Amino acid sequence: MDDHDRKDEPPDNTIPMDTRQTTTKRGKGGGLGRDVQAKIGQQLRSYYDGLIEPTPDRFVDLLRELDKPGGKGSANEP
Amino acid sequence: MNLDPTLRDTVLATVPSLRAFAISLSGNVDRADDLVQETLLRALANIDSFQPGTNMSAWLFTILRNLFRSEYRKRRREVEDAEGHYAETLKSLPEQTSRVEFREFHTALVKLPTDQREALILVGASGFSYEEAAEICGCAVGTIKSRVNRARTRLAQLLSIDNANDFGPDLTTRTVLAGNDR
Numbered sequence: 001m002d003d004h005d006r007k008d009e010p011p012d013n014t015i016p017m018d019t020r021q022t023t024t025k026r027g028k029g030g031g032l033g034r035d036v037q038a039k040i041g042q043q044l045r046s047y048y049d050g051l052i053e054p055t056p057d058r059f060v061d062l063l064r065e066l067d068k069p070g071g072k073g074s075a076n077e078p
Numbered sequence: 079m080n081l082d083p084t085l086r087d088t089v090l091a092t093v094p095s096l097r098a099f100a101i102s103l104s105g106n107v108d109r110a111d112d113l114v115q116e117t118l119l120r121a122l123a124n125i126d127s128f129q130p131g132t133n134m135s136a137w138l139f140t141i142l143r144n145l146f147r148s149e150y151r152k153r154r155r156e157v158e159d160a161e162g163h164y165a166e167t168l169k170s171l172p173e174q175t176s177r178v179e180f181r182e183f184h185t186a187l188v189k190l191p192t193d194q195r196e197a198l199i200l201v202g203a204s205g206f207s208y209e210e211a212a213e214i215c216g217c218a219v220g221t222i223k224s225r226v227n228r229a230r231t232r233l234a235q236l237l238s239i240d241n242a243n244d245f246g247p248d249l250t251t252r253t254v255l256a257g258n259d260r
Contacts, residue, residue: 032227032230032234036234040202040233040237040239041202043183044233045203046179047102047180047184047203048199048203050180051097051098052094053094053097055090055093055094055097056093056097056111058115059093059115059118060090062115062118062119063086063089063090066081067080067081
């Protein structure tokens with residue numbers, strides 16, 4: 001940790017008081033402001049969307065293979 | 079095996095989200111793909127126990143979640159991909175999703191306890207209700223709500239999202255600041 005601890009930073013006075021009052025309003029659930037919850041929600045969805053890819057071929061092939069008569073899925077069938 | 083084509087299509091349609099859930103739980107694409115494959119094999123082997131008309135997606139997520147948890151217990155100390163390098167292997171990470179933001183969020187997410195992480199993802203990203211998430215995780219609805227709240231609070235701390243900061247430093251600045259803390 002260097003000499004400049006961010007905790008010592010002065011509060012951001014560029015924010016108008018009325019806005020601050022709005023943003024510090026506490027949510028009834030977790031004690032977080034609604035805007036903070038919204039921001040986390042938006043970042044989470046954006047992260048998750050980044051993980052979404054079309055179904056990889058291996059899974060399409062797997063289901064097709066399992067579905068084939070005599071395929072892997074039929075191994076235990078009489 | 080004769081799988082009803084409609085059922086098969088429903089299963090396949092669930093795979094992208096199921097896989098995203100697996101990646102966000104395991105932090106690793108290869109492990110996630112193995113989890114998805116194992117989930118599909120189990121699901122099809124037990125397809126008779128699926129009740130038509132009920133939520134296929136929730137059923138598959140339950141199987142995957144249970145597989146992950148039993149594997150997780152066995153490999154508890156295995157290092158997760160905390161830096162999110164796997165992101166580079168994802169083909170379709172959208173241009174508009176900044177990789178810095180993606181990594182920053184991933185790094186914070188994997189610091190959450192697994193029970194909080196899964197609850198948050200199920201409710202906040204995978205599109206399940208609190209009730210469905212409770213069923214998937216095998217716990218009470220109130221437990222899910224409390225896990226989601228704790229997860230949000232912790233993420234807000236880790237990502238330096240607070241009420242004033244909302245209009246404060248932009249992401250790049252925050253990233254630099256976070257880097258200086260390490």
